[in-house]
Amino acid sequence: MMRSLWTAASGMRAQQVNVDTIANNVANINTIGYKSQQASFKSLLYQNLQSTSTNNAGENKPVAAEVGLGSRVAAITSTFTQGNLTHVENPFSVALEGDGFFQIRTESGELQYTRDGSFEISPVANGNMLCTSDGNPVLDAYGNQIILPSNRVATDLVVNQDGTLAFPDGTGNPAVITDANGRPVKFGIYQFNNPAGLSKEGSNNYSVTVASGAAVAENGNAAVKQTKTHQYYTEASNVDVANEMVNLIVAQRAYEMNSKAIQASDEMMQQANALR
Known part of the structure; x- marks a missing residue:
């Protein structure tokens, strides 16, 4: 299975949690004393593509050959700023x-x-x-x-x-x-x-x-x-409607890009399977 499928899927799962958090903030706009929440993320493990990274002359390269394996939700943090x-x-x-x-x-x-x-x-x-x-x-x-x-x-x-x-x-x-x-x-x-x-x-x-x-x-x-x-x-709730709408658009676009990566990986696998 291609790494990109799992990597993009992890991004979709993370952005789904992000959308869920934003939706909860918007749902509680009129909730007395509610404090807004924000999801933060971290990268998953990295895989070494080369155990030793050298050039043709045997000299060490300035950068390693590693590929990331996606992201996950690190925390959902409440912001306790004063409400109106x-x-x-x-x-x-x-x-x-x-x-x-x-x-x-x-x-x-x-x-x-x-x-x-x-x-x-x-x-x-x-x-x-x-x-x-x-x-x-x-x-x-x-x-x-x-x-x-x-x-x-x-x-x-x-x-x-x-x-x-x-x-x-x-x-x-x-x-x-x-x-x-x-x-x-x-x-x-x-x-x-x-x-x-x-x-x-x-x-x-x-x-x-x-x-x-x-x-x-x-x-x-x-x-x-x-x-x-x-x-x-x-x-009143300290939720900022304008910020939440911007965050929602960003999360939606990130979700769509991850789904496009899965589609691209699927098409590449179809082409590879069609080789004779």
């Missing part, structure tokens, strides 16, 4: 400006992280619990569920830029909510040394991996730049 902030009418929606992530707890008890701040409230025994659209509780800086007091109107909630939650006290100065230990109730916001290494769990959620490193809490940590919170806002 979009104003909404939901008082429980909070956008992050900075590198932080909200911490939530899933039904299985696993801690996950998200940039999607389109929160809602769910009635519980002692008040109203702040949760995601999937019903997963949002956690405060101490790992506890955020419960809004039942004796206050939930829609009067005030979220300060430092992530603390408060209610109006009638004097024009919102009073910060405190927990059972007298500590201010504040969003649990965390950063990662390598956010691109986070595992994508769907529903705009991420989980910690060895590659991402452990979650670094912002609360009381002067070593990290604090993330600002903006109430009545959500963070």
